[in-house]
Amino acid sequence: MSKQLAVIKSKLNCPKLNISGLLLIVIDKEVSRIIGANGVFVSGEHLKNARTNISSIDFIEAINVASQQYAVQKEYVDVIKNYLLQRIDQKIIQSLLNNVEKNTIAAVNEVQRIIKTALNIDIIDVYSEFDSISNAEYNEIIIAQKIDTLTLAQQVEIAARYYDNDTLLTERAIKNNKQDIGITVLYINSHQFNGIAFCFVNCTTRKMLYCICWLDDPDVVQSEVKAGDSLYDLFSRIVKAAERTNRFTPVQHEIQSNLWKIDIDALIHAVEHEASGIASQLFASLLQKFKDIQVRAELHRIDVIRFHMLYNPSQFDKKEIKQGDSTFDKKLVAVDLVLSPTSGKKVSQLQKGDLIYVLIDTSTPYGYDVAKTLNLINNNKNTPIEAEVYSVNYNKKKGYTLFVKITESLYGKATEEQDIKVKMKLSTNIDEEETSSKVSLIIGLIAGLIVIAILLFILLT
Numbered sequence: 349m350s351k352q353l354a355v356i357k358s359k360l361n362c363p364k365l366n367i368s369g370l371l372l373i374v375i376d377k378e379v380s381r382i383i384g385a386n387g388v389f390v391s392g393e394h395l396k397n398a399r400t401n402i403s404s405i406d407f408i409e410a411i412n413v414a415s416q417q418y419a420v421q422k423e424y425v426d427v428i429k430n431y432l433l434q435r436i437d438q439k440i441i442q443s444l445l446n447n448v449e450k451n452t453i454a455a456v457n458e459v460q461r462i463i464k465t466a467l468n469i470d471i472i473d474v475y476s477e478f479d480s481i482s483n484a485e486y487n488e489i490i491i492a493q494k495i496d497t498l499t500l501a502q503q504v505e506i507a508a509r510y511y512d513n514d515t516l517l518t519e520r521a522i523k524n525n526k527q528d529i530g531i532t533v534l535y536i537n538s539h540q541f542n543g544i545a546f547c548f549v550n551c552t553t554r555k556m557l558y559c560i561c562w563l564d565d566p567d568v569v570q571s572e573v574k575a576g577d578s579l580y581d582l583f584s585r586i587v588k589a590a591e592r593t594n595r596f597t598p599v600q601h602e603i604q605s606n607l608w609k610i611d612i613d614a615l616i617h618a619v620e621h622e623a624s625g626i627a628s629q630l631f632a633s634l635l636q637k638f639k640d641i642q643v644r645a646e647l648h649r650i651d652v653i654r655f656h657m658l659y660n661p662s663q664f665d666k667k668e669i670k671q672g673d674s675t676f677d678k679k680l681v682a683v684d685l686v687l688s689p690t691s692g693k694k695v696s697q698l699q700k701g702d703l704i705y706v707l708i709d710t711s712t713p714y715g716y717d718v719a720k721t722l723n724l725i726n727n728n729k730n731t732p733i734e735a736e737v738y739s740v741n742y743n744k745k746k747g748y749t750l751f752v753k754i755t756e757s758l759y760g761k762a763t764e765e766q767d768i769k770v771k772m773k774l775s776t777n778i779d780e781e782e783t784s785s786k787v788s789l790i791i792g793l794i795a796g797l798i799v800i801a802i803l804l805f806i807l808l809t
Contacts, residue, residue: 362471394418618645681708683735
């Protein structure tokens with residue numbers, strides 16, 4: 349099961365101070381620590397009869413609504429927050445959690461005592477209910493709080509990147525709370541491996557945002573999928589698992605590359621009509637070249653702000669190369685150019701079809717796996733490989749970007765700021781010819797000296 353957090357939902361009423369309020373406390377049970385506290389106090393008894401038997405997310409929403417509708421007494425919330433986060437130690441929390449499990453009345457009284465002490469008041473009515481939530485649900489709570497503090501302009505600034513920087517389109521989507529982001533979860537099964545993939549599309553711009561895939565032995569994958577998992581919990585584990593290297597990693601990257609080729613319009617149609625069967629067929633057809641693969645798709649939708657905050661696409665933007673994806677519809681790996689300062693050819697002079705030497709960048713698990721598959725790792729050392737120049741592009745800010753063909757299904761990408769000399773396929777032969785010429789010259793000189801010496805010897809004798 350996903351990690352569970354303890355939640356205390358309390359409603360408070362204090363006629364003496366003429367205030368009433370709502371308070372949410374979140375506790376990490378593993379370390380007995382309060383990790384969050386949020387609430388509102390308002391003038392009068394408006395919140396005296398508020399409901400507490402609702403979900404934590406709805407309770408947060410009730411706090412937000414109350415903050416907008418009534419005269420807020422912010423100082424009381426600040427006092428309680430500071431007391432909870434600074435004065436409540438592990439021993440008190442452990443006692444409270446123990447009472448929540450075994451003696452609810454004692455737990456309710458304990459919460460009331462804490463509130464009284466925090467506010468330094470002897471009479472206040474506190475009614476509490478206790479619940480458990482997952483990390484994903486808590487993240488939803490945090491996100492709800494963050495979104496509530498954002499202005500429309502700030503939300504547009506966050507979301508515009510997903511709408512081709514069209515601010516009017518972005519603003520319209522936010523105002524209408526459009527569930528523009530489609531999430532497809534693929535469960536991939538075969539006799540050899542199982543896997544899970546996530547694909548994110550923007551249904552308005554009709555673009556794929558990104559895909560991530562993970563494959564492993566069936567029992568390993570099944571151990572990662574927990575009953576009752578939230579979508580966020582599952583996604584978080586898949587992201588971490590996909591970084592690990594195993595015997596199916598090459599297939600994993602090939603499948604991930606193929607996911608980008610999906611018929612985007614057909615997929616969006618399936619998302620908009622909640623047609624998971626159609627989506628399953630689309631991906632099954634796309635991956636049919638992989639024998640014995642069965643695919644099942646689940647479809648979800650989310651608004652762009654929550655998508656950005658929950659699924660954090662920026663983690664993928666940090667990668668210079670999208671593993672398994674390129675403009676060639678081939679696998680792409682980062683490479684370094686092998687230099688030859690004396691007999692090499694400048695990057696600016698390279699042409700399509702030239703044969704050069706490159707080193708696979710093994711600093712990432714993907715690159716290391718590629719180099720290992722190509723038998724380039726010898727005695728723990730990375731050896732160069734011959735590659736064919738595919739294209740050379742120049743940008744004043746970034747320098748030179750080279751794409752090279754390593755195999756029929758694998759391309760490499762290298763970036764160089766300077767116009768350096770690169771080792772060519774023929775450079776070895778040239779060096780051999782130069783060396784041979786030098787040896788011939790030396791032999792000729794020696795032979796000439798010998799002839800001269802013989803002639804001098806004859807003349808002198």
